[in-house]
Amino acid sequence: MHDSRHTAQEEVLSLLRHADGCISGEELSRRLGISRTAIWKHIKALRSHGYEIRAASGRGYQLVQVPDLLSPTEIQNGLHTRFIARNVYAFDQVDSTNHQAMLMGEEGAADGTVVIADAQSSGKGRLGRRWASPAGVNLYASIVLRPPIAPHRAPQLTFVSAVAVAQAINSFSGLDARVKWPNDILIDDCKVGGLLNEMSAESERVHSVVLGIGLNVNMTASQFPTDLRYPATSLFLSSGRKWPRAALARHLFEKLEQLYHQYLNEGFEPILQQWESLCCWQGRVVEVDRGTDRIRGRFAGLDQTGALLLDAGGTLEKIYSGDVRPSDDETG
Amino acid sequence: MHDSRHTAQEEVLSLLRHADGCISGEELSRRLGISRTAIWKHIKALRSHGYEIRAASGRGYQLVQVPDLLSPTEIQNGLHTRFIARNVYAFDQVDSTNHQAMLMGEEGAADGTVVIADAQSSGKGRLGRRWASPAGVNLYASIVLRPPIAPHRAPQLTFVSAVAVAQAINSFSGLDARVKWPNDILIDDCKVGGLLNEMSAESERVHSVVLGIGLNVNMTASQFPTDLRYPATSLFLSSGRKWPRAALARHLFEKLEQLYHQYLNEGFEPILQQWESLCCWQGRVVEVDRGTDRIRGRFAGLDQTGALLLDAGGTLEKIYSGDVRPSDDETG
Numbered sequence: 001m002h003d004s005r006h007t008a009q010e011e012v013l014s015l016l017r018h019a020d021g022c023i024s025g026e027e028l029s030r031r032l033g034i035s036r037t038a039i040w041k042h043i044k045a046l047r048s049h050g051y052e053i054r055a056a057s058g059r060g061y062q063l064v065q066v067p068d069l070l071s072p073t074e075i076q077n078g079l080h081t082r083f084i085a086r087n088v089y090a091f092d093q094v095d096s097t098n099h100q101a102m103l104m105g106e107e108g109a110a111d112g113t114v115v116i117a118d119a120q121s122s123g124k125g126r127l128g129r130r131w132a133s134p135a136g137v138n139l140y141a142s143i144v145l146r147p148p149i150a151p152h153r154a155p156q157l158t159f160v161s162a163v164a165v166a167q168a169i170n171s172f173s174g175l176d177a178r179v180k181w182p183n184d185i186l187i188d189d190c191k192v193g194g195l196l197n198e199m200s201a202e203s204e205r206v207h208s209v210v211l212g213i214g215l216n217v218n219m220t221a222s223q224f225p226t227d228l229r230y231p232a233t234s235l236f237l238s239s240g241r242k243w244p245r246a247a248l249a250r251h252l253f254e255k256l257e258q259l260y261h262q263y264l265n266e267g268f269e270p271i272l273q274q275w276e277s278l279c280c281w282q283g284r285v286v287e288v289d290r291g292t293d294r295i296r297g298r299f300a301g302l303d304q305t306g307a308l309l310l311d312a313g314g315t316l317e318k319i320y321s322g323d324v325r326p327s328d329d330e331t332g
Numbered sequence: 333m334h335d336s337r338h339t340a341q342e343e344v345l346s347l348l349r350h351a352d353g354c355i356s357g358e359e360l361s362r363r364l365g366i367s368r369t370a371i372w373k374h375i376k377a378l379r380s381h382g383y384e385i386r387a388a389s390g391r392g393y394q395l396v397q398v399p400d401l402l403s404p405t406e407i408q409n410g411l412h413t414r415f416i417a418r419n420v421y422a423f424d425q426v427d428s429t430n431h432q433a434m435l436m437g438e439e440g441a442a443d444g445t446v447v448i449a450d451a452q453s454s455g456k457g458r459l460g461r462r463w464a465s466p467a468g469v470n471l472y473a474s475i476v477l478r479p480p481i482a483p484h485r486a487p488q489l490t491f492v493s494a495v496a497v498a499q500a501i502n503s504f505s506g507l508d509a510r511v512k513w514p515n516d517i518l519i520d521d522c523k524v525g526g527l528l529n530e531m532s533a534e535s536e537r538v539h540s541v542v543l544g545i546g547l548n549v550n551m552t553a554s555q556f557p558t559d560l561r562y563p564a565t566s567l568f569l570s571s572g573r574k575w576p577r578a579a580l581a582r583h584l585f586e587k588l589e590q591l592y593h594q595y596l597n598e599g600f601e602p603i604l605q606q607w608e609s610l611c612c613w614q615g616r617v618v619e620v621d622r623g624t625d626r627i628r629g630r631f632a633g634l635d636q637t638g639a640l641l642l643d644a645g646g647t648l649e650k651i652y653s654g655d656v657r658p659s660d661d662e663t664g
Contacts, residue, residue, distance in 0.1 A: 126534060150652060154535075197535050199483075200530065200531070202531075305484075
């Protein structure tokens with residue numbers, strides 16, 4: 001696991017990154033107050049992590065290419081947030097970023113702490129479902145928030161993160177991501193991302209909320225499980241190109257912070273409006289499987305708690321939990 | 333920490349407990365398949381924990397008195413529950429039983445797991461307040477539950493535990509304990525116990541609820557902090573006698589399991605009725621300090637979510653969070 005304290009190696013990287021062209025070993029050595037041998041060891045270590053660093057005799061080192069790493073350094077380089085991802089815990093592999101973030105939340109982690117992983121061994125979806133989490137291709141991130149709200153409002157934050165993810169995808173990639181109730185992100189009716197909002201609370205106040213985000217970024221068709229409940233895609237499969245994960249994560253954390261502030265300052269209404277404008281079912285007839293029964297009706301928005309409203313032949317039905325699909329029969 | 337697996341020492345204790353008078357070292361040795369020297373070591377260890385064991389030459393050992401220990405053995409001896417306290421983790425001292433129980437809940441502890449401590453170094457009250465937790469005199473217990481309910485219903489469980497604690501005190505000691513909104517237990521208008529209900533949940537379902545119970549059992553006047561918000565008492569101070577903690581805990585867990593089943597089978601209504609019949613403010617005028625303002629009115633019961641209803645001059649006010657006191661001016 002890497003946390004966000006700065007090591008000498010990260011300082012070398014930072015100097016390379018901000019150098020105007022080359023920077024000499026002598027200057028690196030002088031500016032960091034460590035030996036040329038130590039500098040050389042850090043350069044070697046950075047190369048082993050995938051950083052392409054050219055050494056030109058007499059002129060020094062030049063950073064030519066950075067790898068698609070989800071390290072705190074790569075995520076925080078150029079990050080414009082005030083508190084989200086100011087603490088980043090990055091794992092090569094973890095059981096579930098949400099699980100780790102919930103534990104860190106219980107142990108007092110700072111507001112905005114991010115847990116991120118290159119792979120998850122037990123990635124979690126809602127209702128205890130599995131979230132396919134192969135290594136090196138996707139984004140699995142969980143954000144610890146400490147909102148000053150009553151527990152019954154906490155589920156509203158799922159919609160804050162849904163809007164953040166969809167807007168971040170759209171402005172970053174130019175694709176047309178949409179939101180699906182309660183917690184999916186779709187591109188062309190295929191699932192590209194999912195959200196898992198967990199909270200720890202007492203009756204009168206929230207201790208922490210963990211916003212879990214799973215986003216299929218560069219995943220290829222063969223990396224998907226064969227038993228998916230719902231057709232799935234990735235940004236790569238939908239756009240035909242690979243996307244840098246750290247830059248996307250940064251963009252997403254910035255969007256999330258902005259929408260979270262809007263939520264705290266202006267309430268749920270503006271979030272709801274943005275969510276509805278991104279919603280994939282606007283005006284369509286859908287069918288909801290509630291486990292014990294199925295109900296069909298025209299999508300009629302959300303209520304103030306985030307419950308789904310269905311117009312079922314004139315009666316407005318409120319749905320708190322269920323799986324929604326478009327209904328083939330448009331006469332409902 | 334002691335957990336509830338049985339050691340040879342606990343088996344020795346169990347045989348002593350169920351012996352009809354004396355039991356010889358030879359028989360203990362034979363029944364447990366260990367040497368007489370080992371038996372003697374266990375007897376010595378039990379004595380060091382406060383068990384009074386008489387050794388009569390030629391007749392063997394006799395258990396004369398058990399100490400007021402909150403060990404799994406003492407709690408589970410004669411416990412009539414199906415799942416509550418079937419797993420007990422007992423600490424001599426812990427930061428907070430609720431904190432440990434929340435962590436165990438996150439890590440998959442079984443439904444009904446109990447965390448109990450002889451002392452707490454950071455005992456928690458509601459809203460981050462402190463709960464005075466000296467060693468050896470009181471009950472500090474947290475129960476992990478996994479109710480199949482939606483998160484917005486979880487606060488109702490505070491009232492299940494409040495009714496359980498008040499009824500357990502009353503049938504165990506003959507005192508007249510009452511409940512005070514939202515989470516206190518009173519005797520003669522002095523606080524004798526408090527409840528802290530915490531939950532871990534996602535938007536559509538509860539993962540675990542931890543019911544924390546702090547009960548002042550044998551605490552003396554000098555053991556109370558001097559800066560209490562509210563006058564306090566203990567069963568000892570209110571009754572003039574000391575009470576065995578393990579037996580009280582057992583009685584409480586049995587009551588709790590019974591009321592929890594009633595809640596799951598019949599819903600919140602019968603719990604609400606029992607709570608209201610135990611309520612200290614029935615029909616009285618009270619003042620609520622909500623932090624930002626104060627509101628005064630006649631106590632008018634609870635709503636379905638457990639919110640306090642106040643009749644403030646004809647208008648029914650709903651209170652979600654606050655500190656309630658009786659109002660001196662009865663004209664409100």
